[in-house]
Amino acid sequence: MLRRAIRDGCVVMPGAFNAATARLVERVGFPAVYVSGAGLANATAGVPDIGLLTLTEVAQLAGYIANAVRIPALGDADTGFGGPQNVARAVREFERAGLAGLHLEDQAFPKRCGHLAGKTLVSSEEMARKIFAAVRARRDKDFLIVARTDARTVEDWDSAVRRARSYLDAGADAIFPEALETAGEFRAFAKKVRAPLVANLTEFGRGPLLSVRQLASMGYRIVLFPLTAFRVSMRAAEDCLREVKRRGTQRPWLNRMQTRQELYELLGYEPGQQLWVQ
Numbered sequence: 310m311l312r313r314a315i316r317d318g319c320v321v322m323p324g325a326f327n328a329a330t331a332r333l334v335e336r337v338g339f340p341a342v343y344v345s346g347a348g349l350a351n352a353t354a355g356v357p358d359i360g361l362l363t364l365t366e367v368a369q370l371a372g373y374i375a376n377a378v379r380i381p382a383l384g385d386a387d388t389g390f391g392g393p394q395n396v397a398r399a400v401r402e403f404e405r406a407g408l409a410g411l412h413l414e415d416q417a418f419p420k421r422c423g424h425l426a427g428k429t430l431v432s433s434e435e436m437a438r439k440i441f442a443a444v445r446a447r448r449d450k451d452f453l454i455v456a457r458t459d460a461r462t463v464e465d466w467d468s469a470v471r472r473a474r475s476y477l478d479a480g481a482d483a484i485f486p487e488a489l490e491t492a493g494e495f496r497a498f499a500k501k502v503r504a505p506l507v508a509n510l511t512e513f514g515r516g517p518l519l520s521v522r523q524l525a526s527m528g529y530r531i532v533l534f535p536l537t538a539f540r541v542s543m544r545a546a547e548d549c550l551r552e553v554k555r556r557g558t559q560r561p562w563l564n565r566m567q568t569r570q571e572l573y574e575l576l577g578y579e580p581g582q583q584l585w586v587q
Contacts, residue, residue, distance in 0.1 A: 310381045310451070311409040311410055312409075314381070315505050315530040315531060316505075316530075318525070318530075319525035319529060319530055319531070319532060320341050320530065320532070321340070321341075321521055322339065322533050322534070323342065323343065323534045323537060323538055324342075324343045324344070324348050324533065324535035324536055324537065324539065325343070325345075325374050325382075325538070326345065326349060326352035326353070326536075326538070327353070327373070328374050328377035328378075329377075329575065330374075330538055330539075330542075331375075331382070332377055332575050332576070333538070334380070334538075335378040335379065340380055340381075341380050341409075342374065342378060344371045344374050344385060346367065346387050347422060348536055349362060349366075349371070350362055353370055358421075358422045359419050359421060359422075360387050360388065360419045360420045363390070364398065365402075367385075367386070367387075368399075368403060368405070371384045371403065372405075372406030372407055372408075375406060375408050376406075376407050381409035381410075382408050382409055383411065383531070384408040384410070384411045384412075385411070385412060386403065386411040386412060387420055388413065388414055388415075388416055388417070388418050388420050389413050389443070391418075392439070393442035394442065396413065396439045396442045396443050397443065398446075400443050400446040400447050400452070400454075401446055401448070403452075404447060404448060404449055404452055408452075411453070412455035412457050413436075413439055413440065413443060413454070413456060413457065414459060414485075415430050415431055415433070415436040415457065415458050415460070416428055416429065416459050417429040417431050424487075424488050424511060424513075424514035424516075426462070428459050428463050429463065430459060430460060430463050430464070436458075436475075436476060438479075440456050440476055440479040440480055440481050443480075454480065454483075455481065455531075456479075457484075457485035457487055458476065458484070458485070458487065459487045460472050461489055462488045469486055469489075470498065470502060473486065473498075474502065482505065483507060483531065484502055484505070484506055485506070485531075486498050486502075486506065486507075487509060488509075489516050490516055490517075491516075492523070495508065495524065495529070496527050499529065505531070506528065506529045506531070507529070507530070507531040507533065508529045508531070508533065509533045509535065510532060510533060510534050510537075511533075511536060512540060549565075
C-alpha cells in the first residue's frame with residue numbers, strides 16, 4: 310500500500326509516539342503514519358535519540374502503532390542495530406510487527422540526532438552492504454527499504470548525492486537526505502538523485518520548514534513531521550501541570566481536553582458492550 314501510494318503522489322506522514330497518537334493521525338485523514346525513533350526514545354523511555362532502545366523494544370513499540378491503524382506505518386530503524394546480519398533481522402522483525410517499511414541511516418553507532426553536530430558516518434560501502442542485506446531479508450516485496458544519508462553535515466552536499474546513488478545501486482527503494490539546509494538544496498538534490506525522496510520537516514533543526522506543496526512540486530514523495538505532535542503535546546501538558554500546581558485544580562483546562570467520550574470513540578470502545586473489538 311505504501312509503495313503504491315508514493316508512486317502515485319506525495320505522502321504526508323506525521324510522527325506518532327504511541328498508538329493513540331497514530332489513531333489521531335488516521336482519524337484526521339493522513340494516508341500514512343511515521344514511527345520516529347526519536348519519538349519512541351523520548352516519549353516512551355525518556356531518553357535522547359542516541360540508539361539506546363534495542364531492536365526488540367523498537368519493534369514491539371512500532372508494532373503497537375502499526376496495528377492500531379489501517380494506514381501504513383514507516384518505521385525508523387536507526388543504524389540497523391548492528392551489521393548486515395542485524396539489519397536483516399530488523400527487517401524481519403519490522404515486517405512481523407506490521408510495518409510497511411523502514412529506513413536505515415549511514416551514521417556510525419552510537420548515533421546522534423540528525424540535526425546535531427558531532428555525527429560520524431560509516432563508509433558508503435558498509436552502508437551499501439546493510440541495504441543489500443535488508444533487501445534480501447524482506448519477505449514482502451512491497452516492504453519499503455529507505456536509505457537515509459547524513460552526509461550533508463558530516464562531509465558535504467556532493468558526498469550526500471554520491472552516497473544516495475550508491476545506496477540506490479545497492480537496492481534501496483527511496484532516499485532520505487537528512488539535514489539539507491536550504492530550499493535550493495532540496496530542489497537540487499531532487500534533480501541529482503532520480504528516485505523517490507523523503508523530506509524531514511523536523512522543527513528547530515538545520516533545514517527550512519518548507520510546505521508539503523513546495524516539496525511535492527520538487528518531486529519528494531514522502532514528507533515527515535516526526536515530532537510535531539509530540540512537541541505540541543509536551544508543551545500543552547507542561548502548561549497544564551504548572552497551572553494545576555499553582556491553582557490546585559484542572560477546571561480551567563477542561564475545554565482544552567479530549568473528553569472521556571472522545572477518547573472512547575478514538576479507541577472504538579463502547580462501555581456498554583460485552584466485547585470490545587478494535
